[in-house]
Amino acid sequence: MDFQLTEEQELLLASVRELISRSFPAEYFKKCDEDYKYPIEFMNALGENGISLLGVPEDLGGIPADLVTQMLVIEEVGRMGAPCFLMMGAHCVHNMLDFGNKEQLAKTVEALATGVPPYSLAITEPQAGSDNNMLGTTYTRKNGKVYLNGQKTFISGAADYPYMLVLARDPDGKDPKKCFSIWWVDPNAPGIRINRLHKIGWRMVSNCEVFFDNVEVEESALVGKEGNGFNHLMRNFEIERLTIAAYSVGPAECAFEEAARYANQRVTFGKTIGTYQLIQDKLTQMAIKIENMKNYVYKVAWQDDNKQSLRLSSALCKLYCSQAAQEVIDDAMQIMGGVGYTDDCRISRLWRDIRVSRIGGGTDEIMTYIAGRQIVKEYANK
Amino acid sequence: MAKIWVFSDMASRYPELLAAAASLGSEINALIVGSDEVAAKAFSQGAGSVTLLPADDSRMVEDYVPTIAKCVNDGGAPAVVLISATKRGKAVAAKLGIALNAGVVNEVSTLKVADGVIVTHAVLGGLARGTEQVTSPVAVITMANGAFEPLPEDGSRTGSVTKAEFIEPAYRIKCIERRAKQASSVDIAKAHRIVSVGRGLKAEADLAMVRQLASALDAEVGCSRPIAEGENWLERERYVGITGVQVKADIYLALGISGQIQHMVGANGSKTIFAVNKDKNAPIFQYADYGLVGDIYKVVPAMTALLKK
Amino acid sequence: MNIVTCFKLVPEEQDIVVNGDRTLNLEKANTKISLYDLNAVEAGAELAAALPGSKVDALSVGGKRLENSKSRKDILSRGPDALYAVIDPSLESALPHETAAALAAAITKRGSFDLILCGEGSGDLYAQQVGLLLGSLLSVPVINEVSKLTAGEGTVTVERTLENEVEVLSVPLPAVVCVTSDINTPKIPSMKTILAAGKKPITCWSCADVGITPSAALVEVQSVLAPEQADRKKVILEGDSDSNVAAFVESLRKTL
DSSP: OOOOOOHHHHHHHHHHHHHHHHHOOHHHHHHHHHTTOOOHHHHHHHHHHTGGGBTSOGGGTOBOOOHHHHHHHHHHHHHTTSOGGGOOHHHHHHHHHHHOOHHHHHHHHHHHTTTSOSEEEEOOBTTBSSOGGGOOOEEEEETTEEEEEEEEEEEETTTTSSEEEEEEEOTTOSSGGGOEEEEEEOTTSTTEEEEEOOOSSOTTSOEEEEEEEEEEEOGGGEESSTTBHHHHHHHHHHHHHHHHHHHHHHHHHHHHHHHHHHHTTOEETTEEGGGSHHHHHHHHHHHHHHHHHHHHHHHHHHHHHTTOOOHHHHHHHHHHHHHHHHHHHHHHHHHHTHHHHSTTSHHHHHHHHHGGGGTTTSOHHHHHHHHHHHHHHHTTTO | OOEEEEEOSSGGGHHHHHHHHHTTOSOEEEEEESOHHHHHHHHHTTOSEEEEEOOOTTOOGGGGHHHHHHHHHHHOSSEEEEEEOSHHHHHHHHHHHHHTTOEEEEEEOEEEESSSEEEEEEEGGGTEEEEEEEOSSEEEEEEOTTSSOOOOOOTTOOOEEEEOOOOOOSOOOEEEEEEEOOOOOOOGGGOSEEEEEOTTOOOGGGHHHHHHHHHHHTOEEEEOHIIIIISOOSOGGGBBSTTSBOOOOSEEEEESOOOOHHHHHHHTTSSEEEEEESOTTOTHHHHOSEEEESOHHHHHHHHHHHHHO | OEEEEEOOEEEOGGGOEEOTTSOEEOTTOOEEEOHHHHHHHHHHHHHHHHSTTOEEEEEEEESGGGGOHHHHHHHHTTSOSEEEEEEOGGGTTOOHHHHHHHHHHHHHHHOOOSEEEEOSSOTTTOOSOHHHHHHHHTTSOEEEEEEEEEEOSSEEEEEEEOSSEEEEEEEESSEEEEEOTTSOOOOOOOHHHHHHHTTSOEEEEOHHHHTOOOOOOSEEEEEEEOOOOOOOOOEEEESOOHHHHHHHHHHHHHHO
């Protein structure tokens, strides 16, 4: 088993580091976070460098790269203290290649060339988060057009991205498993009202309530097969879990490295705190978790590259990485002490940002439910 | 006994070149383009003889290489050619190296004769000093600015002046235009006190407080590389560092400078180093005699106020 | 335009360890492209982009470092279409005139060129000569300290930033131009160029292949030592309280 990165991967990561350290110092992200501002300059730079086009097929203007490489890049961006959770390229491309049509794929690539993700995913509703079946937003046909009505919430990027994918149900659908469809929507369309929510973290991207009041879309705005919306999203969820796991690794490493450096500098009772065993114990456990997170993400990405199923592994990976990263970053803050709690230290932002990983993209509880059921089933007849 | 030749594209550098020459030998010839005035001065500064190269505004300094090479060849080996390490100086030196099949070393700060010329210069971004021995019969050395103190002038000295005939070089590069740079009269290598500023300075306008402090100390203003080359807030001539100026000030005050080796190589020749930086782990505090961990925006005005009392 | 950009692979100075006797240990030092050469490579890439049909080849001479596959991809990800290298044990610690001679021989073997671009000096020796020596050896016009470069008809127009003035020169091609770090900011290699680098052609030669015979040494290196650390007092005051600032100023006053 070869754990060595390829030379190309090493050079790619060196470019990522150079891009961030040259043009995007910690102060830039601190300011964007403080001002609740989308770091458009950074995202554009990612686009210009081609980072957001990794994984897009070459004949569409992209840069072929396997999923392992894409996860490595997300990790490195996070390790450098930048908001890697904004990098949805891998995720969107995967979806559109899977169930988008030519035009939708083209629009996706067009957006990614600027570094900004093409669409936000409007699935969740106030009464329907983990329980997708409670979805109430509907689509109805009238005079050759389609009309969306309903309400979504917690939609990341709704106010920042050019398009929106909306999951809606056909109110006359007979089969509850086959009544959901996905629609490609312009967030500026008449009838759409977007309301930003205030969150404790992920401040660099909007999270919104989105209200649909008779929003008109064309038939051609259908994404994938009609009635098959749910199945399409199942595939989407698998990749989303992997990318959320990847979002967790980099920031954990960033926090860990800051804490490890600090342990060598901070002096209490005449000695650097790194000499005390309770600090060493934390750092040791943090190092183990980071190693585990990395390996898990790489392995699951490798499985997808090798056309193996991610149904179980992506859930386990996401569950582990979200929890482990939160623990690592929390321990890092403990090691940094009072300094870690201030806005001056970026660990406080990482701490606020990581918490949502255990909630979004499938809660810990749902991951356990998915995995637990499947494990039991697998061993039923063994 | 080696014959020493001295040449510079800047008249102001002859005194230190002649002083360096005097440390190597006694037969010292100054190669000077035009100017009887500079020739006269050269004798008082240590030259034993002068060779005048015919001046012509249409010529570039580098065009004199064949002429200089002939003079040196005619003078016989062993010979050492000392040139100021100016930008043109280095171009002339390399070309002479080929013309005379001579070893060339640039930006030298110490030199001595012992079975050939032995010189030292900085390598590896300032991390180390290399000592090299030039073994070829003719050695071409460019001297770092300020490496040698000029000898006291002796107005009574005279010597012979020879006029050299210009030899046309094989290639002439056409000079279309000369643009004077806003003449920076500062020669920070010679400054006794320097107040130097680095990336800790957030905006160009903040240079005002640095200038005020420098004025209160009767010091020149210097900087680290990012301020001159990156931000262009100060002239290149004020940048202290391995590819900038190496200073030997009595007092060097580093404000908001982290103290990387590339900068410290330029500053370390100073007698006493003071540093202010808000990061107590900044490398500069390893190089400082006196340091203050604090915010330059608070400290600098406070210092100016105290010094003015 | 037919362009050759010269570069050198040097040790990463941050990895160098200073021994107790002030000698240097380079064993753990990774290899990198000398920073000043990145400006030359970038200048070549920019010229080629402005003149359709241009060709840029990267060229280096040296020892084992040039066998490093990752370093080769690194240089090829920065604009050149191909890489030429003269790799020979005798060039492992080549001095400037040896380097220039090897480069000249390689360029002659490669064939005709319009422009050769070099950096102002290498990151390790920083001799600041090789480009100049190279031009002289090839008997073509050569100029240093170039901070701006534009292509003309059979010429390049350069701005040469000197101490007191800027010379604007018209240099007839073929020529060698040594650029300063002011001339550009090297682009960060994009994902695309990195992934394409491994497919570009590489030509390797030995000294014998290019017809270099060792010539008499002109210079001998006697030692490379870290400078003696001047004993600094290191009296550090923590915090910018009024009393600390006053004490600091007192120390300053005493040395005035």
